[in-house]
Amino acid sequence: MKRTKLLIPGPVELDSEVLLAMARPMMGHRTPDFEEVLEECWRLLREVYQTRNEVAIITGSGTSAMEAAVASVIKEGDEVVSITGGKFGERLAEIASAFGAEVKRVDVEWGSTFAVEQVESAIAESNAVAITLTHNETSTGVLHDARAVGKLAREYDILFIADCITSVGGDDVRTDEWGIDLCITGSQKCLAAPPGLGFVAVSERAWEVITNNTRRRAYYLDLARYRKALARGTTPFTPSVTLIYGLRAALKKIEEEGLKARIERHRRLAKATREAARAMNLELFAEQHCASNTVTAIKIPPHLSDDDVRGVLKREYGILVAGGQAQLKGKIFRIGHMGNVTFADLVQVLSALELVLKKAGHQLEPGKGVAAAEKVFSG
Ligand SMILES: Cc1ncc(COP(=O)(O)O)c(C=O)c1O
Structure with a gap:
Protein backbone atom coordinates (compact mmCIF):
# COMPACT_ATOMS: atom_id res chain seq x y z
CA MET A 1 0.00 0.00 0.00
CA LYS A 2 1.27 3.44 -0.90
CA ARG A 3 1.96 5.46 2.22
CA THR A 4 0.28 8.80 2.67
CA LYS A 5 2.08 11.46 4.61
CA LEU A 6 -0.24 12.76 7.31
CA LEU A 7 -0.31 16.43 8.20
CA ILE A 8 -3.78 16.34 9.69
CA PRO A 9 -4.83 17.16 13.25
CA GLY A 10 -4.94 13.50 14.17
CA PRO A 11 -4.49 10.68 13.82
CA VAL A 12 -0.85 11.61 13.51
CA GLU A 13 2.08 9.53 12.29
CA LEU A 14 3.54 7.21 14.88
CA ASP A 15 7.14 6.66 15.80
CA SER A 16 8.45 3.19 14.91
CA GLU A 17 9.08 2.48 18.60
CA VAL A 18 5.38 3.08 19.25
CA LEU A 19 4.37 0.79 16.40
CA LEU A 20 6.76 -1.93 17.56
CA ALA A 21 5.57 -1.66 21.16
CA MET A 22 2.11 -2.64 19.95
CA ALA A 23 3.42 -5.89 18.48
CA ARG A 24 4.17 -7.22 21.98
CA PRO A 25 2.30 -10.31 23.18
CA MET A 26 -0.83 -9.78 25.27
CA MET A 27 -0.65 -9.47 29.04
CA GLY A 28 -3.40 -10.25 31.48
CA HIS A 29 -4.86 -6.87 32.39
CA ARG A 30 -5.19 -7.77 36.08
CA THR A 31 -1.55 -8.75 36.57
CA PRO A 32 1.31 -6.93 38.33
CA ASP A 33 3.18 -6.77 34.99
CA PHE A 34 0.40 -4.85 33.31
CA GLU A 35 -0.20 -2.69 36.36
CA GLU A 36 3.42 -1.63 36.07
CA VAL A 37 2.77 -0.51 32.50
CA LEU A 38 -0.28 1.42 33.64
CA GLU A 39 1.62 3.04 36.51
CA GLU A 40 4.24 4.31 34.12
CA CYS A 41 1.53 5.70 31.81
CA TRP A 42 -0.09 7.53 34.71
CA ARG A 43 3.22 8.99 35.87
CA LEU A 44 4.10 10.20 32.38
CA LEU A 45 0.58 11.48 31.69
CA ARG A 46 0.72 13.61 34.84
CA GLU A 47 3.91 15.18 33.48
CA VAL A 48 2.36 16.23 30.15
CA TYR A 49 -0.80 17.37 31.89
CA GLN A 50 1.33 19.32 34.43
CA THR A 51 -0.86 17.97 37.18
CA ARG A 52 -0.84 16.06 40.42
CA ASN A 53 -4.40 14.91 39.75
CA GLU A 54 -5.34 11.38 38.91
CA VAL A 55 -5.89 10.66 35.23
CA ALA A 56 -8.62 8.28 34.09
CA ILE A 57 -7.67 6.25 31.02
CA ILE A 58 -10.70 5.33 28.93
CA THR A 59 -10.80 2.95 26.00
CA GLY A 60 -12.62 5.09 23.47
CA SER A 61 -11.83 8.09 21.29
CA GLY A 62 -11.52 11.63 22.66
CA THR A 63 -15.27 12.10 22.57
CA SER A 64 -15.71 9.29 25.10
CA ALA A 65 -13.55 11.27 27.52
CA MET A 66 -15.64 14.40 26.82
CA GLU A 67 -18.77 12.43 27.58
CA ALA A 68 -17.27 10.88 30.73
CA ALA A 69 -16.28 14.30 32.06
CA VAL A 70 -19.65 15.91 31.44
CA ALA A 71 -21.89 12.97 32.35
CA SER A 72 -20.09 12.36 35.64
CA VAL A 73 -20.52 15.85 37.06
CA ILE A 74 -23.80 17.03 35.52
CA LYS A 75 -27.29 16.11 36.58
CA GLU A 76 -30.54 16.82 34.82
CA GLY A 77 -31.55 20.47 35.10
CA ASP A 78 -28.09 21.80 36.00
CA GLU A 79 -27.05 24.99 34.27
CA VAL A 80 -23.84 24.87 32.30
CA VAL A 81 -22.07 27.72 30.49
CA SER A 82 -20.53 26.55 27.21
CA ILE A 83 -18.11 28.64 25.19
CA THR A 84 -18.54 27.57 21.59
CA GLY A 85 -16.91 29.02 18.43
CA GLY A 86 -16.21 25.83 16.53
CA LYS A 87 -17.32 22.28 15.90
CA PHE A 88 -15.76 20.89 19.07
CA GLY A 89 -16.98 23.67 21.32
CA GLU A 90 -20.43 22.88 19.95
CA ARG A 91 -19.90 19.22 20.70
CA LEU A 92 -19.24 19.82 24.41
CA ALA A 93 -22.42 21.93 24.58
CA GLU A 94 -24.36 19.16 22.81
CA ILE A 95 -23.08 16.53 25.21
CA ALA A 96 -24.10 18.68 28.19
CA SER A 97 -27.58 19.05 26.65
CA ALA A 98 -27.78 15.33 25.97
CA PHE A 99 -27.25 14.70 29.69
CA GLY A 100 -30.04 17.06 30.66
CA ALA A 101 -28.13 20.27 31.33
CA GLU A 102 -29.59 23.63 30.54
CA VAL A 103 -26.84 25.12 28.42
CA LYS A 104 -26.11 28.85 28.41
CA ARG A 105 -24.02 29.40 25.33
CA VAL A 106 -21.32 31.99 24.91
CA ASP A 107 -21.22 32.13 21.14
CA VAL A 108 -17.89 33.11 19.71
CA GLU A 109 -17.33 33.95 16.08
CA TRP A 110 -15.54 31.08 14.33
CA GLY A 111 -11.88 32.04 13.87
CA SER A 112 -11.94 34.40 16.81
CA THR A 113 -11.88 34.07 20.58
CA PHE A 114 -14.02 35.27 23.49
CA ALA A 115 -13.85 38.46 25.53
CA VAL A 116 -13.40 37.62 29.22
CA GLU A 117 -16.22 40.04 30.18
CA GLN A 118 -18.59 38.15 27.89
CA VAL A 119 -17.83 34.90 29.72
CA GLU A 120 -17.98 36.51 33.13
CA SER A 121 -21.44 37.97 32.54
CA ALA A 122 -22.73 34.61 31.27
CA ILE A 123 -21.56 33.00 34.51
CA ALA A 124 -22.80 35.85 36.71
CA GLU A 125 -26.25 35.85 35.09
CA SER A 126 -26.74 32.10 35.53
CA ASN A 127 -26.76 29.49 38.25
CA ALA A 128 -24.14 27.51 36.39
CA VAL A 129 -22.43 24.61 38.11
CA ALA A 130 -19.82 24.26 35.38
CA ILE A 131 -18.26 25.94 32.37
CA THR A 132 -16.97 24.17 29.26
CA LEU A 133 -14.25 25.31 26.87
CA THR A 134 -12.36 23.81 23.96
CA HIS A 135 -8.82 24.97 24.68
CA ASN A 136 -7.55 24.43 21.14
CA GLU A 137 -10.46 24.55 18.70
CA THR A 138 -9.24 22.25 15.96
CA SER A 139 -11.98 23.15 13.49
CA THR A 140 -10.94 26.81 13.30
CA GLY A 141 -7.30 26.72 14.40
CA VAL A 142 -7.96 28.92 17.43
CA LEU A 143 -6.27 28.66 20.82
CA HIS A 144 -8.51 30.00 23.57
CA ASP A 145 -7.31 31.38 26.89
CA ALA A 146 -7.96 28.52 29.31
CA ARG A 147 -6.11 30.28 32.11
CA ALA A 148 -8.64 33.17 32.05
CA VAL A 149 -11.59 30.76 32.17
CA GLY A 150 -10.00 28.84 35.02
CA LYS A 151 -9.67 32.05 36.99
CA LEU A 152 -13.36 32.84 36.52
CA ALA A 153 -14.36 29.30 37.43
CA ARG A 154 -12.49 29.66 40.70
CA GLU A 155 -13.96 33.10 41.43
CA TYR A 156 -17.51 31.84 40.89
CA ASP A 157 -16.81 28.44 42.44
CA ILE A 158 -17.95 26.38 39.47
CA LEU A 159 -16.27 23.44 37.76
CA PHE A 160 -14.08 24.01 34.74
CA ILE A 161 -14.33 21.32 32.05
CA ALA A 162 -11.75 21.81 29.31
CA ASP A 163 -11.34 19.87 26.08
CA CYS A 164 -7.57 19.92 25.64
CA ILE A 165 -7.65 17.16 23.04
CA THR A 166 -5.40 19.03 20.60
CA SER A 167 -3.24 20.82 23.14
CA VAL A 168 -2.04 18.37 25.82
CA GLY A 169 1.42 17.20 24.78
CA GLY A 170 1.80 19.87 22.08
CA ASP A 171 1.07 23.14 23.79
CA ASP A 172 1.25 24.42 27.33
CA VAL A 173 -1.61 22.99 29.41
CA ARG A 174 -1.18 23.80 33.08
CA THR A 175 -3.97 21.74 34.49
CA ASP A 176 -3.33 22.55 38.16
CA GLU A 177 -2.08 26.11 37.84
CA TRP A 178 -5.04 27.12 35.63
CA GLY A 179 -7.57 25.23 37.75
CA ILE A 180 -8.89 22.83 35.14
CA ASP A 181 -11.14 20.44 37.05
CA LEU A 182 -11.79 17.98 34.25
CA CYS A 183 -9.02 18.15 31.68
CA ILE A 184 -9.76 16.00 28.66
CA THR A 185 -7.42 14.69 26.01
CA GLY A 186 -7.13 11.97 23.40
CA SER A 187 -4.34 9.68 22.28
CA GLN A 188 -4.06 10.34 18.54
CA LYS A 189 -3.21 14.02 18.59
CA CYS A 190 -0.24 15.76 20.23
CA LEU A 191 0.65 12.69 22.31
CA ALA A 192 1.43 10.86 19.04
CA ALA A 193 -0.10 7.62 20.24
CA PRO A 194 -2.58 5.48 18.28
CA PRO A 195 -6.26 6.46 18.22
CA GLY A 196 -8.59 4.77 20.69
CA LEU A 197 -7.77 6.16 24.14
CA GLY A 198 -9.33 9.10 25.97
CA PHE A 199 -8.09 10.69 29.20
CA VAL A 200 -9.56 12.89 31.90
CA ALA A 201 -7.43 14.47 34.63
CA VAL A 202 -9.81 15.05 37.53
CA SER A 203 -9.26 17.58 40.36
CA GLU A 204 -10.12 16.87 43.99
CA ARG A 205 -13.08 19.21 43.90
CA ALA A 206 -14.40 17.49 40.78
CA TRP A 207 -14.06 14.08 42.48
CA GLU A 208 -16.11 15.45 45.34
CA VAL A 209 -18.88 16.56 42.96
CA ILE A 210 -18.78 13.20 41.20
CA THR A 211 -19.02 11.25 44.45
CA ASN A 212 -21.96 13.35 45.63
CA ASN A 213 -23.73 13.24 42.28
CA THR A 214 -26.07 10.34 42.88
CA ARG A 215 -28.01 11.10 39.72
CA ARG A 216 -25.20 10.29 37.31
CA ARG A 217 -26.50 8.78 34.10
CA ALA A 218 -23.40 7.01 32.84
CA TYR A 219 -22.17 3.47 33.35
CA TYR A 220 -19.11 2.66 31.20
CA LEU A 221 -18.18 6.37 31.25
CA ASP A 222 -18.96 6.98 34.93
CA LEU A 223 -15.74 8.44 36.33
CA ALA A 224 -16.60 7.20 39.82
CA ARG A 225 -15.88 3.68 38.56
CA TYR A 226 -12.51 4.88 37.23
CA ARG A 227 -11.63 6.36 40.60
CA LYS A 228 -12.35 3.13 42.45
CA ALA A 229 -10.17 1.26 39.97
CA LEU A 230 -7.44 3.92 40.12
CA ALA A 231 -7.19 3.35 43.87
CA ARG A 232 -6.34 -0.28 43.07
CA GLY A 233 -3.89 0.67 40.30
CA THR A 234 -6.09 -0.64 37.54
CA THR A 235 -8.91 0.24 35.12
CA PRO A 236 -12.59 -0.58 35.73
CA PHE A 237 -13.04 -2.55 32.50
CA THR A 238 -10.72 -4.49 30.19
CA PRO A 239 -8.49 -1.81 28.67
CA SER A 240 -7.03 -2.01 25.19
CA VAL A 241 -3.77 -3.61 26.27
CA THR A 242 -2.24 -3.04 22.84
CA LEU A 243 -3.04 0.66 22.75
CA ILE A 244 -1.65 1.08 26.23
CA TYR A 245 1.66 -0.45 25.13
CA GLY A 246 1.64 2.13 22.32
CA LEU A 247 0.73 4.92 24.71
CA ARG A 248 3.58 4.10 27.08
CA ALA A 249 6.09 4.16 24.22
CA ALA A 250 4.69 7.47 22.95
CA LEU A 251 4.84 9.06 26.41
CA LYS A 252 8.44 7.90 26.82
CA LYS A 253 9.29 9.68 23.56
CA ILE A 254 7.75 12.86 24.98
CA GLU A 255 9.80 12.49 28.15
CA GLU A 256 12.93 12.03 26.03
CA GLU A 257 12.23 15.17 24.00
C1 LIG B 1 -10.66 19.67 19.99
C2 LIG B 1 -11.23 18.32 19.71
N1 LIG B 1 -12.16 17.82 20.53
C3 LIG B 1 -12.69 16.61 20.33
C4 LIG B 1 -12.33 15.82 19.27
C5 LIG B 1 -12.97 14.50 19.09
O1 LIG B 1 -12.04 13.50 19.31
P1 LIG B 1 -12.30 12.01 18.77
O2 LIG B 1 -12.47 12.12 17.30
O3 LIG B 1 -11.04 11.31 19.19
O4 LIG B 1 -13.51 11.50 19.45
C6 LIG B 1 -11.38 16.30 18.37
C7 LIG B 1 -11.00 15.51 17.20
O5 LIG B 1 -10.50 16.01 16.22
C8 LIG B 1 -10.81 17.58 18.61
O6 LIG B 1 -9.89 18.05 17.78
Missing part, protein backbone atom coordinates in the same frame (compact mmCIF):
# COMPACT_ATOMS: atom_id res chain seq x y z
CA GLY A 258 11.24 17.14 27.11
CA LEU A 259 7.88 18.88 27.38
CA LYS A 260 9.36 22.36 27.12
CA ALA A 261 11.29 21.56 23.95
CA ARG A 262 8.26 19.83 22.50
CA ILE A 263 6.04 22.85 23.08
CA GLU A 264 8.69 25.11 21.56
CA ARG A 265 8.88 22.84 18.47
CA HIS A 266 5.10 23.08 18.01
CA ARG A 267 5.19 26.87 18.37
CA ARG A 268 7.90 27.17 15.76
CA LEU A 269 6.10 24.87 13.36
CA ALA A 270 2.94 26.95 13.75
CA LYS A 271 4.78 30.22 13.22
CA ALA A 272 6.60 28.83 10.19
CA THR A 273 3.30 27.62 8.72
CA ARG A 274 1.64 30.99 9.19
CA GLU A 275 4.58 32.91 7.73
CA ALA A 276 4.74 30.52 4.78
CA ALA A 277 1.00 30.85 4.11
CA ARG A 278 1.26 34.63 4.03
CA ALA A 279 4.27 34.44 1.72
CA MET A 280 2.20 32.21 -0.59
CA ASN A 281 -0.42 34.90 -0.82
CA LEU A 282 -2.87 32.90 1.27
CA GLU A 283 -5.15 34.20 3.99
CA LEU A 284 -5.20 32.65 7.45
CA PHE A 285 -8.57 31.78 8.93
CA ALA A 286 -7.90 32.37 12.62
CA GLU A 287 -7.04 35.77 13.99
CA GLN A 288 -3.32 36.10 14.61
CA HIS A 289 -3.54 36.85 18.36
CA CYS A 290 -5.36 33.57 19.06
CA ALA A 291 -3.80 31.28 16.43
CA SER A 292 -3.29 27.65 17.42
CA ASN A 293 0.17 26.18 17.84
CA THR A 294 -0.86 22.70 16.74
CA VAL A 295 -3.07 23.25 13.68
CA THR A 296 -3.25 26.07 11.15
CA ALA A 297 -6.43 26.87 9.23
CA ILE A 298 -5.92 28.52 5.84
CA LYS A 299 -8.60 29.93 3.53
CA ILE A 300 -8.93 28.29 0.14
CA PRO A 301 -8.51 31.12 -2.40
CA PRO A 302 -11.96 32.04 -3.80
CA HIS A 303 -11.17 30.90 -7.35
CA LEU A 304 -10.07 27.41 -6.20
CA SER A 305 -11.91 24.35 -4.88
CA ASP A 306 -11.07 21.99 -2.03
CA ASP A 307 -10.12 19.40 -4.64
CA ASP A 308 -7.79 21.83 -6.42
CA VAL A 309 -5.80 22.07 -3.21
CA ARG A 310 -6.28 19.02 -1.00
CA GLY A 311 -7.26 16.61 -3.75
CA VAL A 312 -4.20 17.34 -5.89
CA LEU A 313 -1.89 17.40 -2.87
CA LYS A 314 -3.06 13.91 -1.97
CA ARG A 315 -3.13 12.41 -5.49
CA GLU A 316 0.08 13.91 -6.86
CA TYR A 317 2.22 14.22 -3.75
CA GLY A 318 0.77 11.67 -1.34
CA ILE A 319 0.25 14.30 1.36
CA LEU A 320 -2.95 14.54 3.37
CA VAL A 321 -4.04 17.79 4.97
CA ALA A 322 -7.46 18.25 6.57
CA GLY A 323 -10.46 19.98 5.07
CA GLY A 324 -12.91 22.38 6.63
CA GLN A 325 -15.65 21.06 8.91
CA ALA A 326 -19.33 22.03 9.17
CA GLN A 327 -19.90 25.46 7.60
CA LEU A 328 -16.20 25.70 6.76
CA LYS A 329 -16.32 22.72 4.40
CA GLY A 330 -14.74 23.72 1.07
CA LYS A 331 -13.72 27.10 2.48
CA ILE A 332 -10.57 26.28 4.42
CA PHE A 333 -7.93 23.59 4.69
CA ARG A 334 -6.00 22.78 7.84
CA ILE A 335 -2.40 21.74 8.27
CA GLY A 336 -1.90 19.67 11.39
CA HIS A 337 1.60 20.17 12.79
CA MET A 338 1.24 18.21 15.99
CA GLY A 339 2.84 15.14 17.48
CA ASN A 340 6.05 14.11 15.74
CA VAL A 341 5.98 16.61 12.87
CA THR A 342 9.43 18.01 12.11
CA PHE A 343 10.61 21.01 10.15
CA ALA A 344 11.54 18.66 7.29
CA ASP A 345 7.96 17.34 7.21
CA LEU A 346 6.62 20.85 7.09
CA VAL A 347 8.94 21.88 4.26
CA GLN A 348 7.67 18.95 2.20
CA VAL A 349 4.05 19.99 2.53
CA LEU A 350 4.80 23.66 1.95
CA SER A 351 6.88 22.97 -1.13
CA ALA A 352 4.24 20.64 -2.60
CA LEU A 353 1.54 23.17 -1.74
CA GLU A 354 3.36 25.88 -3.69
CA LEU A 355 3.46 23.66 -6.76
CA VAL A 356 -0.19 22.67 -6.40
CA LEU A 357 -1.36 26.26 -5.98
CA LYS A 358 0.79 27.55 -8.83
CA LYS A 359 -0.58 24.87 -11.15
CA ALA A 360 -4.14 25.78 -10.15
CA GLY A 361 -3.52 29.39 -11.20
CA HIS A 362 -2.98 30.96 -7.78
CA GLN A 363 -0.69 34.00 -7.84
CA LEU A 364 2.47 33.19 -5.95
CA GLU A 365 6.21 33.21 -6.31
CA PRO A 366 7.42 29.60 -5.95
CA GLY A 367 9.90 29.16 -3.13
CA LYS A 368 8.76 32.15 -1.14
CA GLY A 369 6.64 30.11 1.26
CA VAL A 370 9.42 27.64 1.98
CA ALA A 371 11.89 30.50 2.41
CA ALA A 372 9.58 32.18 4.94
CA ALA A 373 9.39 28.95 6.94
CA GLU A 374 13.16 28.52 6.80
CA LYS A 375 13.59 31.99 8.19
CA VAL A 376 11.52 31.10 11.25
CA PHE A 377 13.64 28.01 11.84
CA SER A 378 16.97 29.64 11.29
CA GLY A 379 16.14 32.73 13.33
